[in-house]
Amino acid sequence: MKKAVILSLLTVLTWGCSKDGFSNQNPYLPNYGFSMEVNTNLPSYNSLLFTGNSVRVYPVNGPTNGVIVFNTGSTYNAFDGSCPNQNITSCSKLTLSSSNAHCECEGENYNLFNGQTTGKPYGLKQYRVQVNGNIITVYN
Template identity: 30%
Template sequence: MKNIFITILFLFVLGSCSSDDFFTESPYLPYAPVDIEIDLNDPHFRILKEYEGALFLDDGYSGVLGVIIFNSGAGYRAYEAACPNHAVRDCSTLEFDGNLLYCVCENVDFSMHTGNALNGGYRLREYSVQTYRNTLTIRN
């Protein structure tokens, strides 16, 4: 009887756990493939070697509206350039404001260090960044 109680309690606790992605992943952004390789020795990307250096990259096929790459000092982060708080429209491309990203559609700021919305809304869609020597590989 004690084992049954423990098993039921375990299943209840396990079932009540949920991923934060359910609450933070935007339902507005469609899937878009991202497969980018960047040579940090290329002069076009030298800004990324600087602390809090950021770059908008729109190669026409990566991400929904492109990818924003950021040097946080502790590593590189890559985010979708489309605001996650609404369906994609003309004003959806995020703009740089220091080490913040800004959505002009809804006046929402996002931290490039964390990807979190600072004044409400979904967090930015983040892409995986692998670093090997002077090469960044960004994928989803």
């Protein structure tokens, strides 16, 4: 009996956790497998060099409404460009305004510093980011 409990616990710990503790599961938004590079030396992405600026990028095989990349001042955040608390529809594309992303369908503003809003079960779907010089790599 003791061996079965220990084996069950080890199985849960091994399979129940991701390698780096990162989870972006959302029942309304698909899990796209993609990787993209954003070069802030290029004019279309140069605004990302400044805190509080964001751009929308459409990676190959990525989210339908693109990926929002945002400069927090100390790092970069990357979020799915769709409203996180509903299925993807014609009105679910987030619009960017300063340090917020607005969902017209929900009438909600999401903070791009943390991806959160109040009173909703899901914040913005976040993607992994790595920075190497002027290259920002976003991936899922």
